[in-house]
Amino acid sequence: MSNPAVTQKDMDEFKRNSLRKTPIMEITLRDYMAAKYMQGTISAGGIYSQADLAKEAYQMADAMLVVRKITLNRK
Structure with missing residues (x-):
């Protein structure tokens, strides 16, 4: 299922901008997760549209960051 919020124009612009090297220092822990x-x-064979997978990935990263914060505060 595609996300209508992400247009072909958005994807084309992203691809053009992605050709530039992004310094690793600009990647956040959220991006990494x-x-x-x-x-x-x-790799587990999940089938998603690009936009749906990206949305779910950032939702999971946000959840991991919440749990990480709770865990670190307990120490």
């Missing part, structure tokens, strides 16, 4: 979730989902 979302990327790992997407990698795991894809």
